[in-house]
Amino acid sequence: MQDGTMLIPQRVEAAGVGKGSFHRAERGTEPLRPKTPDALGRARVVAMPTLPSPPDPLSAYLSRLAPSSQRTMDKLLKQVARTVVPELDARTVPWSRLHYWDTLRIRKLLAARYAPSTANLALAGLRGVLREAWRLGQTSFEDFQRAIDFAPIRGSRRRVPFPVGAKQIERLLTGCSKDRSVRGRRDAAILSVLYGAGLRRSELTAVTVDDFCRHALRVCGKGRQVRLVSLAKFTCDRIRRWLAARGPHPGPLFVAIHRSGQLARQRMSTEAVARIVARRALEAGIGRLTPHDLRRAMATQLLAAGVDVFTVQQMLRHRSVSRAGVNLHHSR
DSSP, X not given: OBTTBOXXXXXXXXTTBOTTOEEOOOTTSOOOOXXXXXXXXXXXXXXXXXXXXXOOHXXXXXXXXXXXXXXXXXXXXXXXXXXXXXXXXXXXXXXXXXXXXXXXHHHHHHHHHSOHHHHHHHHHHHXXXXXXXXXXXXXXXXXXXXXXXXXXXXXXXXXXXXXOOHHHHHHHHHHHHTOOSHHHHHHHHHHXXXXXXXXXXXXXXXXXXXXXXXXXXXXXXXXXXXXXXXXXXXXXXXXXXXXXXXXXOSSBSSEEEOTTSOEEEEEOOHHHHHHHHHHHHHHTTOOSOOHHHHHHHHHHHHHHTTOOHHHHHHHHTOSSHHHHHHHHHHHO
């Protein structure tokens, strides 16, 4: 072994060398490279491909998540990185050098800035990044265990859900449909999909034009689960009206619109979807409304129509009935 490179027997199939022979490198020679015979049977050295360098811990952690979760955790971990080294990018932060007192300081700042649920989500991402740093061999297991040995943030700031009935939904959709502009068509389609299909914000922004097919929508939810969601006729009509203004080119189904009215090509952010729902609800005189309120309203209407909770669980794309029951409890 020389400079960390192991010298191993190398089989050479060439003129004058039998298949059973081995070419052994002597000590002090350069490491062997793969050799293949050319057209004349002579040994020819083939260059080994260069292996890519290992990713940084943040990129390694995000690669293990679903696309919808990647966007959420990427934003939160960028906020965490600013508390560590404000002048560095999140992917260049020396995560492996964080010690217990560093993570305690991060926990304190997150608790003062965010709601407990959001802060704990950011701390879960921090644990994941530090775990990837250990897996990449950048820190020892003892240092990794000490760095993540902080308690979760207690408390709750759960907003009391706004009760949304059928009349409020009808007023919301009718008021938005009266807007004949391109922005009005897009917002009407967004509201119809959020309520008619019960999508999450992250699921809505991830939908592409190719995912819409006649009376169904292909949705990639949590855990990379891809399902086909049936749509009502009024939802399909509003999507087609929006597509007539958007154009049939591939890409995200719902795109941003500039102030000039020109359509952008990039997908919308989840924050933009929340602002659209809040603005349209205020215009309709309903009050404060969130995208998740429309998801709960869809579940409430299904239960009122006599649909059993197991079917509602499948339609909401929850893994367990207990989690679906929590949302249904808050929607009542």
